[in-house]
Amino acid sequence: MNRSTDMPTVNRRDLLGASVIGLGAGLAGMGAGALIERETSAPPAAGPDTAGLNGSRLEPFHGRHQAGVETSPQTHGLFLSLSLRPETDRSGVTRLLRLLTEDAARLTQGRAPLADPEPELAEDPARLTITFGFGRDLVARAGRRHVPDWLAPLPQFGIDRLRPELCRGDLLLQVCSDDPTTVAHAARMLLKDAEAFTRPAWQKAGFRRAYGSDPAGTTARNLFGQVDGTSNPAAGSADFARLVWGETGSGQQFGPRGAPPTDLATDYPDWLVGGTSLVLRDIAMNLDTWDEVDRPGREFSVGRSLSTGAPLTGEHEFDIPDLSATTEAGLKVISPVSHVARSRNVDEPAEQIHRRVYNYHSIPITGEVSEGGMMFASYQASIHRQFLPIQRRLDEADLLNAWTSPIGSTVWAIPPGCDAGDYIGSRLLEA
Amino acid sequence: MNRSTDMPTVNRRDLLGASVIGLGAGLAGMGAGALIERETSAPPAAGPDTAGLNGSRLEPFHGRHQAGVETSPQTHGLFLSLSLRPETDRSGVTRLLRLLTEDAARLTQGRAPLADPEPELAEDPARLTITFGFGRDLVARAGRRHVPDWLAPLPQFGIDRLRPELCRGDLLLQVCSDDPTTVAHAARMLLKDAEAFTRPAWQKAGFRRAYGSDPAGTTARNLFGQVDGTSNPAAGSADFARLVWGETGSGQQFGPRGAPPTDLATDYPDWLVGGTSLVLRDIAMNLDTWDEVDRPGREFSVGRSLSTGAPLTGEHEFDIPDLSATTEAGLKVISPVSHVARSRNVDEPAEQIHRRVYNYHSIPITGEVSEGGMMFASYQASIHRQFLPIQRRLDEADLLNAWTSPIGSTVWAIPPGCDAGDYIGSRLLEA
Numbered sequence: 001m002n003r004s005t006d007m008p009t010v011n012r013r014d015l016l017g018a019s020v021i022g023l024g025a026g027l028a029g030m031g032a033g034a035l036i037e038r039e040t041s042a043p044p045a046a047g048p049d050t051a052g053l054n055g056s057r058l059e060p061f062h063g064r065h066q067a068g069v070e071t072s073p074q075t076h077g078l079f080l081s082l083s084l085r086p087e088t089d090r091s092g093v094t095r096l097l098r099l100l101t102e103d104a105a106r107l108t109q110g111r112a113p114l115a116d117p118e119p120e121l122a123e124d125p126a127r128l129t130i131t132f133g134f135g136r137d138l139v140a141r142a143g144r145r146h147v148p149d150w151l152a153p154l155p156q157f158g159i160d161r162l163r164p165e166l167c168r169g170d171l172l173l174q175v176c177s178d179d180p181t182t183v184a185h186a187a188r189m190l191l192k193d194a195e196a197f198t199r200p201a202w203q204k205a206g207f208r209r210a211y212g213s214d215p216a217g218t219t220a221r222n223l224f225g226q227v228d229g230t231s232n233p234a235a236g237s238a239d240f241a242r243l244v245w246g247e248t249g250s251g252q253q254f255g256p257r258g259a260p261p262t263d264l265a266t267d268y269p270d271w272l273v274g275g276t277s278l279v280l281r282d283i284a285m286n287l288d289t290w291d292e293v294d295r296p297g298r299e300f301s302v303g304r305s306l307s308t309g310a311p312l313t314g315e316h317e318f319d320i321p322d323l324s325a326t327t328e329a330g331l332k333v334i335s336p337v338s339h340v341a342r343s344r345n346v347d348e349p350a351e352q353i354h355r356r357v358y359n360y361h362s363i364p365i366t367g368e369v370s371e372g373g374m375m376f377a378s379y380q381a382s383i384h385r386q387f388l389p390i391q392r393r394l395d396e397a398d399l400l401n402a403w404t405s406p407i408g409s410t411v412w413a414i415p416p417g418c419d420a421g422d423y424i425g426s427r428l429l430e431a
Numbered sequence: 432m433n434r435s436t437d438m439p440t441v442n443r444r445d446l447l448g449a450s451v452i453g454l455g456a457g458l459a460g461m462g463a464g465a466l467i468e469r470e471t472s473a474p475p476a477a478g479p480d481t482a483g484l485n486g487s488r489l490e491p492f493h494g495r496h497q498a499g500v501e502t503s504p505q506t507h508g509l510f511l512s513l514s515l516r517p518e519t520d521r522s523g524v525t526r527l528l529r530l531l532t533e534d535a536a537r538l539t540q541g542r543a544p545l546a547d548p549e550p551e552l553a554e555d556p557a558r559l560t561i562t563f564g565f566g567r568d569l570v571a572r573a574g575r576r577h578v579p580d581w582l583a584p585l586p587q588f589g590i591d592r593l594r595p596e597l598c599r600g601d602l603l604l605q606v607c608s609d610d611p612t613t614v615a616h617a618a619r620m621l622l623k624d625a626e627a628f629t630r631p632a633w634q635k636a637g638f639r640r641a642y643g644s645d646p647a648g649t650t651a652r653n654l655f656g657q658v659d660g661t662s663n664p665a666a667g668s669a670d671f672a673r674l675v676w677g678e679t680g681s682g683q684q685f686g687p688r689g690a691p692p693t694d695l696a697t698d699y700p701d702w703l704v705g706g707t708s709l710v711l712r713d714i715a716m717n718l719d720t721w722d723e724v725d726r727p728g729r730e731f732s733v734g735r736s737l738s739t740g741a742p743l744t745g746e747h748e749f750d751i752p753d754l755s756a757t758t759e760a761g762l763k764v765i766s767p768v769s770h771v772a773r774s775r776n777v778d779e780p781a782e783q784i785h786r787r788v789y790n791y792h793s794i795p796i797t798g799e800v801s802e803g804g805m806m807f808a809s810y811q812a813s814i815h816r817q818f819l820p821i822q823r824r825l826d827e828a829d830l831l832n833a834w835t836s837p838i839g840s841t842v843w844a845i846p847p848g849c850d851a852g853d854y855i856g857s858r859l860l861e862a
Binding site (some may be wrong): 187201224363 | 484485486506507511548549550551552555557596609610611612613615616618619622623631632633634636638639640641642643644645646652654655656718721722724726737738790792793794795796801803
């Protein structure tokens with residue numbers, strides 16, 4: 001299922017309008033019936049024409065894959081990590097996931113959950129997605145004896161400056177929307193229903209360029225000013241499916257050069273087929289010392305032009321970096337220790353990840369360093385074959401390491417999506 | 432000067448395009464010349480067509496009034512309070528305000544400050560405004576022996592739960608834009624230039640509905656779900672000018688009924704004419720206990736319908752509340768202790784303020800109470816005649832007080848705007 005922004009999106013109020021007409025004229029059989037199932041008790045007020053407004057745009061909730069991965073990134077992203085309470089057993093996890101799935105299915109379609117005390121705040125989904133991630137302990141709590149080996153903390157890296165309180169959690173809720181009010185309201189509703197079963201472990205809110213600021217398809221910049229995300233696989237492409245969604249046999253095109261083809265999606269239990277893995281790194285960025293570096297020094301460190309994002313051997317953002325090109329003096333144009341050179345493996349096309357990054361920034365009241373950084377969300381079929389080789393190279397040498405420090409790190413299994421009436425995680429819990 | 436959204440706005444890239452053409456063809460005399468004055472060293476890259484994008488929309492910086500007051504509220508608002516360093520004298524304050532004015536004049540027009548290390552992040556102003564507020568100590572530091580008596584902490588109210596660290600600061604920078612990346616970048620640039628003269632006292636970031644979520648002109652809701660801001664004077668109206676901008680003689684229409692007319696803008700020194708006053712209250716909202724109240728209980732407390740914002744005696748949001756209407760049982764339809772009843776004084780039309788509210792919300796890791804609330808920004812010509820009578824009544828009785836607590840409170844003089852080449856506060860410093 002393709003959830004990229006190139007897909008036509010559906011206008012919630014159009015649908016609700018259709019369902020109201022359907023009800024009034026007894027035409028519910030025309031297809032609008034499912035939409036009014038369990039409709040909120042507060043019907044939308046007749047208001048001004050909102051057709052075409054971004055606030056009314058919907059991302060589908062149901063489907064083979066969860067939304068919020070292939071979805072073109074929304075402006076705001078909240079990462080909410082929850083720890084299961086000690087008393088939450090397998091039955092509790094089931095009830096929790098049923099509740100949260102119902103909330104998410106409604107909220108993402110612009111409908112308030114039944115117990116929502118502020119249903120009007122649910123009226124502008126603005127492409128809201130709510131994506132569930134499972135940690136190792138949730139899978140164990142669900143009664144599974146086999147937990148995938150990759151669903152565990154990453155190996156310790158030399159660059160890590162991890163804070164234990166940012167590395168916890170059993171259930172991740174990734175809440176993304178183009179509207180910050182929608183994110184706040186959705187997070188609160190989810191948290192209320194999760195409260196009996198979980199406690200918040202940590203939360204981090206981030207942002208990208210606003211809807212309407214840049215032309216659609218513009219690659220976003222991080223707070224270093226870097227164009228960040230150029231080498232992502234294109235949403236909806238066959239590459240995306242192979243690299244991100246863990247379908248059995250999906251990765252066979254990606255054998256190392258000369259070696260027999262292998263499957264990227266190894267150690268995918270049945271309950272995870274159609275899902276993916278998420279490595280979520282909270283990376284502090286020292287904007288103050290970065291500011292001391294001049295523009296050529298920055299471009300040397302990144303290996304790309306800051307203004308266009310083009311590799312230093314190219315002219316345009318999407319030009320392929322030529323890591324062998326040399327200057328007249330015989331030096332590499334793109335330094336072998338630049339970020340671009342270290343993150344690429346030209347011999348292994350499978351070593352590619354799907355980044356979905358959110359920036360954060362606050363101004364500390366004491367001290368000289370801005371609290372800036374990014375929530376680096378990396379989706380890939382295989383952590384072992386895709387994420388880790390890249391991360392190991394960057395850990396060994398990457399000029400950007402001088403200004404960045406991972407302070408939080410978690411790994412999540414992103415289960416597949418579900419159909420209407422089903423819930424996220426049902427295959428895990430009903431084996 | 433009318434800065435409401437009804438005004439045509441200017442597209443930055445259109446202007447830059449025009450100025451580039453002007454340069455190339457020697458046509459700078461056609462009016463584009465001023466726009467390229469001190470242009471950033473990093474000209475905008477030739478990119479896709481961005482005409483009409485919200486990211487390119489500009490609010491004027493120069494003019495009789497500062498932007499960010501009458502301006503239709505942008506999605507994101509950052510309130511940044513700075514304390515002058517002990518060694519910052521009158522000459523230091525002058526240099527500080529010159530620097531920050533130059534930064535603000537550029538950033539709001541989509542041009543990076545000269546020393547901006549990430550000039551690309553300045554490319555989408557998205558209606559950026561940067562509004563300066565002066566505290567009592569800054570006026571004294573500027574060498575003024577007379578400081579307006581209202582430029583001081585508010586009287587202590589019974590409802591206050593003030594935290595001293597949220598009540599400090601000598602210079603306020605209110606940074607508002609429809610794009611969160613723009614706010615973060617602008618704040619950082621301002622803070623860098625302010626660093627030699629000031630230290631951050633506190634900061635608070637808030638949000639409203641996103642650009643594009645609701646039809647233009649929709650009154651925003653706060654996190655209680657209330658339609659909030661209905662009784663604001665209309666931007667661009669004569670009422671707005673009389674109630675908000677402190678022009679000598681501006682308030683003479685607003686004498687109490689039967690009393691001789693008086694001037695709202697009393698105790699406005701020469702350097703403040705054309706400005707206004709800002710009361711900024713950080714109001715914590717207990718969303719958890721508010722959630723325990725049913726809908727009729729909430730509407731009784733507010734005095735308005737939650738779904739439409741209409742007063743309980745009316746049908747539409749802008750209907751005038753009828754505070755004398757009674758039910759068949761002889762009870763008031765709008766409770767005399769409801770928020771609406773307590774905040775209105777039908778005998779004193781001058782008792783009206785201009786609210787420009789930003790919500791905030793975070794999920795605490797421990798404890799049961801969401802950290803939700805609002806930055807309540809109230810602009811008015813006279814704190815004594817407009818803000819305080821309303822606040823005193825609400826302090827005495829307002830059902831909403833059960834769920835709200837002011838935790839921060841500051842008062843600011845908002846000086847007038849300035850023309851190109853001048854700086855904000857020049858009349859204060861060059862007497």
